[in-house]
Amino acid sequence: MPELPEVETVRRGLERLVVGRRIERCRVLTAKSFSPGDGAVVEGAVVTGARRRAKLLALDLDNGLVLLVHLKMTGQLVVRGRESWGAGHPSDSLVDALPDRSTRVIFDLDDGSRLFFNDQRKFGWMRCLPAADAAELEFVKRLGPEPLDANPWPEFRRRARRHERAVVKAVILDQSVVAGIGNIYADEALWAARVHPSSRVADLSDRKLRAILDAARAVMEESIELGGSTDRNYVDAEGKRGAYLDFAKVFRREGQACPRCGGAIVKTRVAGRGTHLCPRCQRLRRASGPGSA
DNA sequence: CACTTGACCTGTCCGC
DNA sequence: TGCGGACAGGTCAAGT
Numbered sequence: 292m293p294e295l296p297e298v299e300t301v302r303r304g305l306e307r308l309v310v311g312r313r314i315e316r317c318r319v320l321t322a323k324s325f326s327p328g329d330g331a332v333v334e335g336a337v338v339t340g341a342r343r344r345a346k347l348l349a350l351d352l353d354n355g356l357v358l359l360v361h362l363k364m365t366g367q368l369v370v371r372g373r374e375s376w377g378a379g380h381p382s383d384s385l386v387d388a389l390p391d392r393s394t395r396v397i398f399d400l401d402d403g404s405r406l407f408f409n410d411q412r413k414f415g416w417m418r419c420l421p422a423a424d425a426a427e428l429e430f431v432k433r434l435g436p437e438p439l440d441a442n443p444w445p446e447f448r449r450r451a452r453r454h455e456r457a458v459v460k461a462v463i464l465d466q467s468v469v470a471g472i473g474n475i476y477a478d479e480a481l482w483a484a485r486v487h488p489s490s491r492v493a494d495l496s497d498r499k500l501r502a503i504l505d506a507a508r509a510v511m512e513e514s515i516e517l518g519g520s521t522d523r524n525y526v527d528a529e530g531k532r533g534a535y536l537d538f539a540k541v542f543r544r545e546g547q548a549c550p551r552c553g554g555a556i557v558k559t560r561v562a563g564r565g566t567h568l569c570p571r572c573q574r575l576r577r578a579s580g581p582g583s584a
Numbered sequence: 585c586a587c588t589t590g591a592c593c594t595g596t597c598c599g600c
Numbered sequence: 601t602g603c604g605g606a607c608a609g610g611t612c613a614a615g616t
Binding site: 293294346361362363364365412414415430464466473474475522523564565 | 607608609610611612
Binding site: 363364365393410411412413414453454455456457458461523562563 | 595
């Protein structure tokens with residue numbers, strides 16, 4: 292669901308629709324979705340920037356605070372203009388009238404629009420804290436390199452090589468190894484690099500590791516151009532779905548033909564996650580012991 | 585310490 | 601039709 296391309300798409304929408312706006316009112320409907328418990332800390336503040344690090348969004352405020360947002364699995368940030376919250380929602384929006392039963396926080400902005408934080412499963416969170424403290428959060432400090440930055444390879448290699456015995460899919464999903472990859476793009480990148488998700492890092496050459504990183508960059512760049520992936524819940528800041536899954540090669544395509552070799556795509560379980568691959572072009576090779584299918 | 589599994593939640597889908 | 605259970609996936613906590 293929201294992985295790097297989806298979060299980046301939301302960020303761009305917020306930059307356009309929310310940056311420059313003053314927050315007049317902030318209502319917290321679900322206490323665990325927002326800390327501190329009272330939305331008053333952001334009232335009166337102007338949003339000065341919308342940034343992203345990994346899957347984490349940051350809205351900079353002019354009162355010295357920053358509002359961090361993690362959408363986790365089902366979080367949405369949707370902006371509605373004065374004319375379209377309530378019943379008359381835009382026809383191209385996947386989201387009906389707001390607020391709805393999964394709305395957790397509502398921000399009233401000074402142009403009459405509203406920003407809704409929706410989150411069906413309540414895994415996501417908003418956290419308001421001094422800007423200087425945000426960079427010191429343990430989760431933030433441990434994050435690996437941004438895959439779309441200029442040269443993430445040396446740092447990615449160094450960090451991935453700390454986990455020689457782990458399966459490669461678990462390693463590229465580890466945000467402290469490389470930031471922003473989730474289940475969809477992990478499967479797509481491993482397919483593009485022709486690497487079996489259950490391969491041990493120790494059995495992969497640097498060349499293969501680099502192919503995985505390059506593939507992850509390529510699929511995520513393509514996805515951003517298409518507005519991200521919508522499986523069920525993800526929408527951008529205007530409530531619209533993303534088109535990337537229409538172009539995905541393996542994700543949610545079990546039983547279909549591999550576009551590269553024609554073999555059947557299978558769904559299995561790797562590192563505790565649903566995993567899609569083509570067993571014919573992503574063969575599992577072990578440096579020691581007999582190979583197996 | 586490296587690595588894997590379970591918990592957090594809610595809605596949906598599948599089989600009986 | 602109703603109901604139990606598996607499943608979805610990001611991250612942290614607890615387990616091996």
